[in-house]
Amino acid sequence: xxxxxxxxxxxxxxxxxxxxxxFPTTLSPKPNTAKLVHWDVSSLAxxxxxxxxxxxxxxHKSGAILFRGFPVTTASDFNDVVEAxxxxxxxxxxxAAPRTNVVGRVFTANESPPxxxxxxxxxxxxxxxxxxxxxxxxxxxxxxxxxxPIVLSHVIYERMREKYPEFVERLEEQGLIYTRVLGEExxxxxxxxxxxxxxxxxxxxxxxxxxxxxxxMKLEWLEDGVKTVMGPIPAIKVDKSRQRKIWFNSMVAAYxxxxxxxxxxxxxxxxxxxxxLPADIIYDCLNVLDEESVAIPWQKGDVLLLDNWxxxxxxxxxxxxxxxxASLCK
Numbered sequence: 406x407x408x409x410x411x412x413x414x415x416x417x418x419x420x421x422x423x424x425x426x427x428f429p430t431t432l433s434p435k436p437n438t439a440k441l442v443h444w445d446v447s448s449l450a451x452x453x454x455x456x457x458x459x460x461x462x463x464x465h466k467s468g469a470i471l472f473r474g475f476p477v478t479t480a481s482d483f484n485d486v487v488e489a490x491x492x493x494x495x496x497x498x499x500x501a502a503p504r505t506n507v508v509g510r511v512f513t514a515n516e517s518p519p520x521x522x523x524x525x526x527x528x529x530x531x532x533x534x535x536x537x538x539x540x541x542x543x544x545x546x547x548x549x550x551x552x553x554p555i556v557l558s559h560v561i562y563e564r565m566r567e568k569y570p571e572f573v574e575r576l577e578e579q580g581l582i583y584t585r586v587l588g589e590e591x592x593x594x595x596x597x598x599x600x601x602x603x604x605x606x607x608x609x610x611x612x613x614x615x616x617x618x619x620x621x622m623k624l625e626w627l628e629d630g631v632k633t634v635m636g637p638i639p640a641i642k643v644d645k646s647r648q649r650k651i652w653f654n655s656m657v658a659a660y661x662x663x664x665x666x667x668x669x670x671x672x673x674x675x676x677x678x679x680x681x682l683p684a685d686i687i688y689d690c691l692n693v694l695d696e697e698s699v700a701i702p703w704q705k706g707d708v709l710l711l712d713n714w715x716x717x718x719x720x721x722x723x724x725x726x727x728x729x730x731a732s733l734c735k
Contacts, residue, residue, distance in 0.1 A: 408452075408456040408460075412432045412433070412435060412456070413432070413433055413435045413436065414432060415432070415474075416431070417431050417701055419699050419700060423557060426466055426467055428467055429467055429468070429470060429701075429709070430463050430464075430470045432470060432471070432473070433472075444476050445476050446477060450489035451489075453486065453490060464712050465647070465712070468557055468711070468712050469555055469709065469712065470709070471707060471708070472486075472707065472708040472710070473706070475706060476706070477708055479544070480507045480508045480730055481509070483511055483540070484511045486708055487509075487540050487734070488509070490538075490710075490734070492537075492538050494735070495536045495537075497512065497733060504603075507730055510732045511731070512730065512732065513728075513731070514720070517596035517598065518594060519551070519722060519724065519727065521662075522719070522720065523596055523662060524658040524661050524662045524691065524719055525554070525691075525694045525718065526717055526718070526719070527653050527654065527717050528713050529733075530654050530655045531635055531654075531655045531659070533620055536713050536734055537714060537734060537735055538710065538711065538734040539718070540708065540733075540734070541553060541708070541709040541711075541730070542707070542708050542709075542729065542732075543707040543729055544729070545727060545728035546703055546726075546727070547702075547725075547726070548723065548724035549723060550724060551722070552700040552721045553719065553720055553721075554699065554700040554718065555698060555709075556694055556697050556699070557697070557716060558644075558714075558715055558716060559651050559715070560697050561693060561694060562649075562650050564693050565652065565693060568689070572683065572686050575676060576640040576676075577640070577641045578677075579676050580638050580676075581637065581656060581674055582636035583633075583638070584632065584633070584634050584675075585597060585632075585633050585635075585663065585673060586627070586667040586668050587600055587630050587632075587633060587667075588600045588601070588630045589601060589630055592666075595664075595666075595668075596663070597662075598665060601631045601633075604633075617633065621635070621638075622634065636677060639653065640653070640654040640656060641653065644714045644715065652717070656687065657687060657690050657691055658719075660682060660684075661691065694717070700721065703727075
């Protein structure tokens with residue numbers, strides 16, 4: 406049966422239109438499909454497998470797909486949905502956020518405290534090996550707030566280049582250096598609280614050094630942790646599949662959010678020559694990101710699929726409860 410027999414695009418109030426395309430694309434079960442499909446997670450998985458090329462093309466066009474109203478209720482259900490897409494799993498090596506494995510390929514999203522905002526970023530943009538696809542799943546709706554705003558990266562690049570051409574040119578020429586101090590164990594009070602054992606998926610310092618070296622990351626061991634230096638690494642990339650430049654970095658996230666007992670956010674990211682970034686431009690970039698973003702309130706069972714080449718994401722503060730899970734794919 407055609408995809409239209411299973412899925413239908415629905416409008417949501419927060420959607421925006423870019424060049425004639427709705428962002429994000431939002432799919433729900435086709436009305437009156439009860440006679441054709443007994444909707445459970447296995448039938449959803451089968452529909453995804455059967456219509457994978459169509460879903461891929463939708464994702465390529467929009468950059469983000471929100472699946473709403475499907476029978477996805479548990480972390481295990483979410484894992485089945487991720488598996489149905491057939492993307493290869495990406496190990497979370499070099500990432501900053503504290504995360505816990507839940508089941509299969511499913512992890513908690515950033516576990517930092519609910520009163521902390523997480524600024525816009527491409528997932529793992531501060532390391533060379535980053536996911537191509539990012540899945541999120543709302544297992545428990547937020548009490549209040551807690552949206553995951555998303556924004557198209559090429560739109561941000563174009564606006565920043567128009568407003569600050571010299572700054573963007575310098576970013577393109579030099580890239581960025583990211584510096585972070587990691588403790589031995591995870592610090593759940595910090596948005597970048599992944600300890601070095603979690604960051605490199607090992608308790609062995611020599612293995613951590615090998616894995617850091619593969620990323621091009623330098624390590625400087627301290628009494629109670631390690632200082633990591635990554636870069637210079639590109640801040641602007643070319644999305645070859647769409648033939649456009651993208652604002653592919655964690656600059657704003659690092660400069661405004663990489664703060665805890667060990668880290669000063671202003672020192673967390675610099676130009677590729679080590680010189681400091683201009684605070685006024687960074688904070689104006691925050692405004693540009695907010696202006697262009699879409700923030701759809703989570704509903705239980707929502708699955709959000711992002712093309713990490715096309716879309717930056719963030720997290721608003723919230724009143725508990727809230728449980729959003731994630732999965733990263735190559």
